[in-house]
Amino acid sequence: MLSFICISLVLSVVPIAFAQKAPTPFEYNTPLDYQKLTGKKITRFSEAPMLAELVKQGKLPPVEKRLPQEPKIIVPVEEVGQYGGSLNRAWLGPGDSWGPRRLMVEQIIQFNVDGSKIIPNIAKKWEVSKDSKVFTFYLRKGIKWSDGQPFTADDILFVYEDVLMNKELTPSMPYWLTINGKPVKVEKVDDYTVRFSFPESYGLFLYQFADKSADLYAPKHYLKQFHPRYTPKEELDKKAKEAGYDVWYKLFQAKTSSWWVNNLDYPTLWAWKAVNSPTEQRFIMERNPYYWKIDTAGNQLPYIDRIVNIYASDINMVNFKATTGELDFQWRHITLDNYTLFMENREKGNYRVLKWRGARGANPVIYLNYSYKDPVLRALFNNDKFRKALSIAINREEINQLVYHGLGIPRQASLISGVFAYSPEREKAWAEYDPKRANAMLDEIGLSKRDKDGYRLRPDGKRLELTIEYTARFGPWTDIFEMVRKYWEALGIKVALKSIESALWTTRRDANELEVTGWQMDSQAPWLCEGTWMAPLGIPRYWGIEFARWWESEGKAGVKPEGDMYRLMQLWDKLKGAKDQLELVRAAKEMVRLHIKNIWLIGTVGETPDLVIVKNYVRNVPEELLADGTFDTPRNAEPQQFFIKK
Numbered sequence: 001m002l003s004f005i006c007i008s009l010v011l012s013v014v015p016i017a018f019a020q021k022a023p024t025p026f027e028y029n030t031p032l033d034y035q036k037l038t039g040k041k042i043t044r045f046s047e048a049p050m051l052a053e054l055v056k057q058g059k060l061p062p063v064e065k066r067l068p069q070e071p072k073i074i075v076p077v078e079e080v081g082q083y084g085g086s087l088n089r090a091w092l093g094p095g096d097s098w099g100p101r102r103l104m105v106e107q108i109i110q111f112n113v114d115g116s117k118i119i120p121n122i123a124k125k126w127e128v129s130k131d132s133k134v135f136t137f138y139l140r141k142g143i144k145w146s147d148g149q150p151f152t153a154d155d156i157l158f159v160y161e162d163v164l165m166n167k168e169l170t171p172s173m174p175y176w177l178t179i180n181g182k183p184v185k186v187e188k189v190d191d192y193t194v195r196f197s198f199p200e201s202y203g204l205f206l207y208q209f210a211d212k213s214a215d216l217y218a219p220k221h222y223l224k225q226f227h228p229r230y231t232p233k234e235e236l237d238k239k240a241k242e243a244g245y246d247v248w249y250k251l252f253q254a255k256t257s258s259w260w261v262n263n264l265d266y267p268t269l270w271a272w273k274a275v276n277s278p279t280e281q282r283f284i285m286e287r288n289p290y291y292w293k294i295d296t297a298g299n300q301l302p303y304i305d306r307i308v309n310i311y312a313s314d315i316n317m318v319n320f321k322a323t324t325g326e327l328d329f330q331w332r333h334i335t336l337d338n339y340t341l342f343m344e345n346r347e348k349g350n351y352r353v354l355k356w357r358g359a360r361g362a363n364p365v366i367y368l369n370y371s372y373k374d375p376v377l378r379a380l381f382n383n384d385k386f387r388k389a390l391s392i393a394i395n396r397e398e399i400n401q402l403v404y405h406g407l408g409i410p411r412q413a414s415l416i417s418g419v420f421a422y423s424p425e426r427e428k429a430w431a432e433y434d435p436k437r438a439n440a441m442l443d444e445i446g447l448s449k450r451d452k453d454g455y456r457l458r459p460d461g462k463r464l465e466l467t468i469e470y471t472a473r474f475g476p477w478t479d480i481f482e483m484v485r486k487y488w489e490a491l492g493i494k495v496a497l498k499s500i501e502s503a504l505w506t507t508r509r510d511a512n513e514l515e516v517t518g519w520q521m522d523s524q525a526p527w528l529c530e531g532t533w534m535a536p537l538g539i540p541r542y543w544g545i546e547f548a549r550w551w552e553s554e555g556k557a558g559v560k561p562e563g564d565m566y567r568l569m570q571l572w573d574k575l576k577g578a579k580d581q582l583e584l585v586r587a588a589k590e591m592v593r594l595h596i597k598n599i600w601l602i603g604t605v606g607e608t609p610d611l612v613i614v615k616n617y618v619r620n621v622p623e624e625l626l627a628d629g630t631f632d633t634p635r636n637a638e639p640q641q642f643f644i645k646k
Contacts, residue, residue, distance in 0.1 A: 027112070027638075028073035029120045034296070042073075042298040048083040050305055051289050060289055061148075063300055068142030070124060071300075072293045074641050077620040080295055081303040081643030087618065088328045090318040091309040092473075094278040095503050097258040099332045100285060100309060102632045103639050104260075104270040108137060108156075108213035109206070113636050114626045115525040118210045122151075122217070122269065132201040132579065135209070139192040144290040145267035149221050153188045158220035160186040162227055168249040175537060175552050176208045179577055203578040204528050211529035211630050218256065219267040226252045271302045271640045283309040293640060303620075303643035315473060322613040325349030329618055329642065331356070331627070331634050334611045337476035339405050342611060354612040354621070355407075359525040359628035361533065362413040362603035364470070364477050364518035366390075366484065370600075371546035371559040372515055376458050377466075380445075384598050389441040391430045391602045393487045398433075400605045402483075403476050413533070413603030414595070416524045421588040429596045431603060438491055447492075456492040465494040468516045471505040475520065480604060512546055521606065525628040528575065533601065534591050535572035543601065564594050619645045 028034040035041045047055075047063040054060040091099045110121045120126075123137040143151040164170045164177070173183040179202045187195045198205070224230035226239070228248055240251040259266040261278040269292070272285035285307040293301045310326070312318045318333040323345045334342075342353050368381035380386045396410030412431040415422045442448075442456065447464065449457040456464040466488070472478045478499055485495040500508070508514050519542050521533050531537065536544025537551060544565065549558025551569050561569055571587045571594075578584035595601070610627040612634075620641045627633040 026075040027119060028075070029124055030070040031073065032070070034073050040296070042294070042296075044298055045294065046297070046299045048287060048300070048303075048305065050084075051287070051300075054289070066144065066148075066290045067294065067300060068140045068144075068292050070140050070142075072121065072140070073296060074293055074301060074638050075296055076641045077622050077638075079619070080297045080299065081620055081641060082646060083299075083303055083643075084305055084646075085644035086306045086308050086328075087304050087639075087642065087644070088308045088310055088326065089330050090312040090321050090327055090333070091283070092314065092318070092333070093311055094258070094261055095501075096332075097261045097278075100274075100283075100307070101258075101260055102332070102635055103307060104272055104285075105214050105632050105635055106269050107210060107632075108139075108216065109210050111210050111526060111631050111636065113622075113631075113638075115628065115631060118206055126206075128206070132203045132205070133198050135196045135205055136189065137194050137196070139194070140292065141192050143269065143292045145219050145221075145269060146273050146288045146290055147219075147222075147267040148290060149219070149267065151217075151269060152191045153194045154191070155217045155220050156194050157186065157188050158223070159216050159218050162220075162224075162229055163218070166249075168247075169252060172552070174212075176212060180573060181554060201577050201579045203580075203584065204576050207526060207529045211526075217269075222265070222267055223252070223255065226255055272307050275306075278309075281311045283311070285309070291640070295641060302640040304639075322351075323349060325351060325615075327613060328615045328644075329621065329639075330613045331610060333473070334613055335476050336404050336407060336608055336611060337479065339407070339611060342613065350617075351613050351615050354614060354623055355609040356612055356622075356625040356627040356633070358608050358610040359416055359522065359626055359630075360606050360608065361416055361521040361524045362411070362601070362606045363408070363475055363520045363608050364480065364604060365413040365521035365533070366468075366516065366518045366602040366604065367543040367600065368516050369512065369514055370544060370565070371512060373512065374515075376460050376462075377515060380458075383445055385441050385445050387599045387602065388430045389438040389491070390488060391599055392432055392434045393438040393491050394484060394602070394604065395433045395487060396431060396603075396605055399480055399483055403479050404605055404608055408605040408608035411603050411606045412599070413521050413601035413606075415527060415534075415592075416607050419525055419527060421527075421585075421592055423592045423596070426592055426596050430599050435487070435490060442491060450492055454492060455494045463494055464492070465496065466516050467496045467498060468518070469498045469500055469505065469508065469514050470518050471502045472499045473502050477518065481518070484604075509542070510545065521601070521603070523629040525626060526630050529630050531572050531575065534595075535568050537569060537572055564598055565600075568594050617645050619643055 031042045045063045045067060051060060055062055106122060108122045109118055112119045122139060124140050125138045127136040145151055164173060177184045179198045179200045182199045185197045189195055228236055236248045240248050243251050245251045255263055261274055264274055268288060271288055271291050273288050275284050275286050287302055287305055291301060295301060312321060315333040319335055319338045321327050322330050322334060323341055346353060370381050372378045372381060400406055400408050400410050411427045412429050414426040446459060447456045451457060451463055458464045468481055470477055470481055481497050485497055488495050523530055532541060536548045541548050546559035547561040547565060550560050568591060571591045574587040575584060614621050620643055622637050625637055
């Protein structure tokens, strides 16, 4: 028996609330909801002049026929906007595809602006069975792809049946779509209703779905031409060969990989669509004429005609372009070390500097490779006293003052304050600056011998050397890692730093080739969506990758976790299947306890603000916001309602 709810059991007992002082975008599910709650009725729809002209020319149907029966309503932050114009932002090229994605991605259901609840989006409502095994989603009727074709349940079934269940495309079901190793079953109830069923209770599924469901729908009418179930093998092989691929599934993957920047033919449900090659200096995305959201006056969104992504060679160039006033809106790649510079150039650049709250437990978080190929280093990395010594050798307050202008919080790698399972004890655990104790701990574990240069010797007699490889893409990490190198070398550990490109870093990480590395400990607001930094499971994954491979392959690949690490991964599975609050809280508390005991992740400075550079004429941008990857920030600021004020 299904009972209608819009918030899962877990959400109802573990709310995540953050105070919002400034106006933030509010959403009404349908025009009828808007009328019931405000007493106002939307009687007509309007559209951008560029689309009205296409309607006049007979190239587009009227706006009333392009919108769904129940469009979603976005309440503007400041005022009903004006149509037109281009929004200039910077990006690092095709490898930076998540920048454009986060401006416009649409989940089937999603978190609200601050992550305090899950709200409807492409699906207008849902039901959850009492045992948390069956989840039924009701899609908005009449949503259309950007080419005018209808969006239906078939576009979700296509992903399940023809992508996820196809072993050539998906060798194993994504971890978040399984419970205790058992996969989901997806069924079409009717054209606008889809049912997800699990063999066991999955109390966290709505969290996962709100975070990842954009990957569960695709334009079947377009992609079936590249799939053997719908296209004769001879024809498909010919297409693959002509495109330079030896097998069909490589062609399919090429058509779907980062499609929002790499495939101009791919229909979308998002607000803007790519119109030129991402390799050009100015990568342009223009408005989707069939976009399915409106404002409170009945105006079809988005207000802005096009997003112009201006190529920058690195993040330093992004920050330079922001200070000179070349960019209209920039959140991604803006670094806090330039705060003073930004503030000094506000008037000259005609922009304002916003400080959104960053949901990062550490920026960066440092972690060791617990399955590294060198057996001596691997043994040291798995010694908790070695990790704790490295941790207390770091002067976090110095990093905060010199790099982050005192705006962050020196802390251990842990959940941010205000979220479920936040622990003040974990935030402070082994985070005090105590180099004397750190030296004593290294001596205690057998690293007391040194060479003629004063560096410690490993148990095998070789000099103790560590290489930190990182990508300087998301913050002033070069400065921070230089300071970490200084702190650790003061302990007698030789440290080499290597700043490498993001794609190479990912390749080396996945190949288990990194010794020591770091990343931003993000997605710490509704962390139950991923748990990436609580247990090394799921996607994206950063630390303990070989343990994750072993766990998710049921021992067929990777390295078996031992002891507390094994227990940690067991507890994440318990969290996923939690049936009630007690079970959830117990598992979460024990996971926190294990992190305090082991210090698998070493923090630096966290909860740093995210700077946002916004031209003064770009309006409806929230003054305050919780910025987090789980919310697809800046998506949770609803860029569709940004506008350029004339």
